[in-house]
Each structure stands twice: as C-alpha cells, then as structure tokens.
Amino acid sequence: LAVVDDLLAIIVIAVFYTSAIDAVALAAAIGFVILFGLVVRSRRPRWWLLLPLALAAWGFMHASGVHATIAGVLLGFTVPARAVHGEQHVRTHDFDDAVRPFSSGIALPVFAFFSAGVSLVSGAGPAAVLGQPVVPAIVLGLVVGKLVGVLGTTAVVTRLTPLRLPDAIGLRDLLPVGFLTGIGFTVSLLIAELSFPDGTHTAGAKIAILIATLLAAVAAAILLRWDARKARSEDMNEDGVADQDIARIGDEEF
Incomplete structure (x- = not known):
C-alpha cells in the first residue's frame, strides 16, 4: 500500500505540477531510460554504467519540465522483478539491498532536515500558522481520506x-492499515x-503533515492492539472457504 500510495502521488505530481514541456529533453530522458533498461536486463549489469545512465535520465527529465x-519511477520499472539468466535472486531485491542504505541513511534524512523545518516564532506566530485553512484540510485528507480510500x-x-483478501485477513484488519497510510x-x-x-x-x-502523522500513528497503534485482542x-x-489460520495475533508459540 505504501508503494502504491507513493506511486499515485508521483503520478499526481507528473500530471498537475508540469507546466511547459521540452519535447527534445523529454525524448532524451526516455532514451536514457530505455538504455538503462537494456543494460539492467543484460546478463551482467555494471553499476558504473547504470549510474551515469540513471543520472542522465534524471537530468534530462528535470530539464524537460516533467x-x-x-x-526514478520509470527506471525502477525497468529492473526485472523475476529471476533472469538463471540467477537465484531477483534483481529488484538486490538493487533494493544495495540502494537502501544510501536512501534511508542519507537521502531521506537530508531531505527531511531541509524540508520538514517549520518556524512558529517568526511572522505572526504559531496561532496564525495553525489557523490557516490548509491545516485542517491536510489533516483530514491524510487521516480520514487515506482511511476511506483504503477501506472503500x-x-x-x-x-x-x-x-478477495488473503486468507485469514478481513476488512477490519485494514482499519489500522488505513490509518498507517496517513x-x-x-x-x-x-x-x-x-x-x-x-x-x-x-x-x-x-x-499539518506532522500533526496528521502523529494522529494516524496513534490511531493505528490503538486499532492494531484492538484487532490483536479480538477473536x-x-x-x-x-x-x-474456511481460513487455515484463525488464531489471534500474538497467540503464536515460539
């Protein structure tokens, strides 16, 4: 759900936050994506070749106005999601293992450091910031909207x-999950x-995003505990068809 949610958000970015498009730069970006796809599906892809192709695709995509x-989404779709050339491991998993330390350890913290800061001291003060109409709109959108979207x-x-849902998973199990997506x-x-x-x-x-995150996390934690205790x-x-495992979460014996 988190991956699909982010993909849909990125599609929204592509559709609604693109003004003028440079067709030449866009064609170049797509060309580098195709080259990346050919290399990444070859028998022995080399990182020193994939990295510059990815950077070129990113640069031309940025220059195109998109x-x-x-x-990044298009490049990710080119990586084989099944084992190829007789390999034992799926390349998407291998790439994820290689990229995750840099993504989670460097890129995300740096982005959060520069993007999440909110000043409540300067300007008209915290009351003016919290009183903006955008605050309740975003909180409701993330906490309630995501929940309604998932369950609905x-x-x-x-x-x-x-x-159908997987075996032993009911709609009620998605209630805390819906809050987690907020x-x-x-x-x-x-x-x-x-x-x-x-x-x-x-x-x-x-x-508003920070408030919604806190509310969604607390609500999800409460409902996860409720779901685990309910028969x-x-x-x-x-x-x-009767489920194979109807035990409550936490009943497992180790």
Missing part, C-alpha cells in the same frame, strides 16, 4: 470483482512544497 521523480477501494473491489512525510512534504511555491501556506502544510471468525476474507 518532475524528475518520474525518471478494498470493499468495492472485493464485492464487485472475483478478487503517516505522510517525504512525498507529502514534496507535494506541499510544489503546491505552495510562494511559501504562503508552506509552514501550515508542513505542520477471528472462520472466514475472515469472506471467500466462502
């Missing part, structure tokens, strides 16, 4: 299509900065 995060979409899909940080902060380039409501948007039915996913 937000550069789209380049799942309910519609599982009732109107043959798709924990917004990196992508939410990025959209906030893009939405208010003049800085008028940027502080209010950032503080399970024999057919949680309502597929007409």
Whole structure:
C-alpha cells in the first residue's frame, strides 16, 4: 500500500505540477531510460554504467519540465522483478539491498532536515500558522481520506470483482492499515512544497503533515492492539472457504 500510495502521488505530481514541456529533453530522458533498461536486463549489469545512465535520465527529465521523480519511477520499472539468466535472486531485491542504505541513511534524512523545518516564532506566530485553512484540510485528507480510500477501494473491489483478501485477513484488519497510510512525510512534504511555491501556506502544510502523522500513528497503534485482542471468525476474507489460520495475533508459540 505504501508503494502504491507513493506511486499515485508521483503520478499526481507528473500530471498537475508540469507546466511547459521540452519535447527534445523529454525524448532524451526516455532514451536514457530505455538504455538503462537494456543494460539492467543484460546478463551482467555494471553499476558504473547504470549510474551515469540513471543520472542522465534524471537530468534530462528535470530539464524537460516533467518532475524528475518520474525518471526514478520509470527506471525502477525497468529492473526485472523475476529471476533472469538463471540467477537465484531477483534483481529488484538486490538493487533494493544495495540502494537502501544510501536512501534511508542519507537521502531521506537530508531531505527531511531541509524540508520538514517549520518556524512558529517568526511572522505572526504559531496561532496564525495553525489557523490557516490548509491545516485542517491536510489533516483530514491524510487521516480520514487515506482511511476511506483504503477501506472503500478494498470493499468495492472485493464485492464487485472475483478478487478477495488473503486468507485469514478481513476488512477490519485494514482499519489500522488505513490509518498507517496517513503517516505522510517525504512525498507529502514534496507535494506541499510544489503546491505552495510562494511559501504562503508552506509552514501550515508542513505542520499539518506532522500533526496528521502523529494522529494516524496513534490511531493505528490503538486499532492494531484492538484487532490483536479480538477473536477471528472462520472466514475472515469472506471467500466462502474456511481460513487455515484463525488464531489471534500474538497467540503464536515460539
């Protein structure tokens, strides 16, 4: 859900935050993405070749007027999600293991350090910042909107299509998950900065994201504890077949 949520947010960025497009730069970016895809699917891809191709795709995508995060999404889609050339490991997992230390240890903390700061002292003070209409709108959007989106979409899909939830997972289990999706940080902060380039409501948007994150985390923790204590039915996913495991979370013996 977190990955899909971020992808949808990036699509929103691409559609609504792109003004003029440089067709030549965009074509060059797509060309480098294709080259990256050919190399990454070869028998022995080399990082010293993949890295400059990725940087070139990112640079030309940025120059084209389309937000550069789209380049990262396209590059990610080119990496094989299944084992190829007789390999034992999936390359997406290998790439994730290689990139995660730099992403989680450097990129995200640096982005958070420069983007999450909110000054409540300067200007008209904290009351003026918290009183901006954007604050309750963002809080409701993240805490309530994400929850309604997760539960509503799942309910519609599982009732109107043959798709069902996994065995022993019910709609009630998605209640805390829906709140967890309201924990917004990196992508939410990025959209906030893009939405208010003049800085008028940027502080209010950032503080709203932090408030929503806290509320969503607390609500999810409470509901996870409630869900773990509540007895399970024999057919949680309502597929007409008794679930194999109906034990409550935490009942496992080690």
